[in-house]
Amino acid sequence: MKRRLCCSISTAIAFFTGDRKMAWWIIVLELADDQGQGIDKWRLTAKSDEDGGGPYGLCNHEHDSIEEAQNCPEARAEAEKY
Numbered sequence: 001m002k003r004r005l006c007c008s009i010s011t012a013i014a015f016f017t018g019d020r021k022m023a024w025w026i027i028v029l030e031l032a033d034d035q036g037q038g039i040d041k042w043r044l045t046a047k048s049d050e051d052g053g054g055p056y057g058l059c060n061h062e063h064d065s066i067e068e069a070q071n072c073p074e075a076r077a078e079a080e081k082y
């Protein structure tokens with residue numbers, strides 16, 4: 001089942017990726033069900049402050065905690081590209 005990302009930034013942990021031209025934020029977002037309700041599953045995503053800038057999921061897992069999503073090796077490798 002395809003999950004979409006919940007847009008509630010209130011639950012997100014954000015950190016700035018540094019001095020790039022385009023500002024990208026690497027953020028842990030809660031995944032949401034079809035009704036937009038958070039399902040207590042987490043994924044590391046990349047989001048830009050410009051139009052069309054995500055959020056893009058950095059892995060395809062459904063992590064059980066924010067910490068786990070942040071420490072996902074696959075997502076962190078992907079985050080290096082931003």
Ligand SMILES: [Zn+2]
Nearest residue numbers: 059061072075
């Ligand atoms: Zn992952």
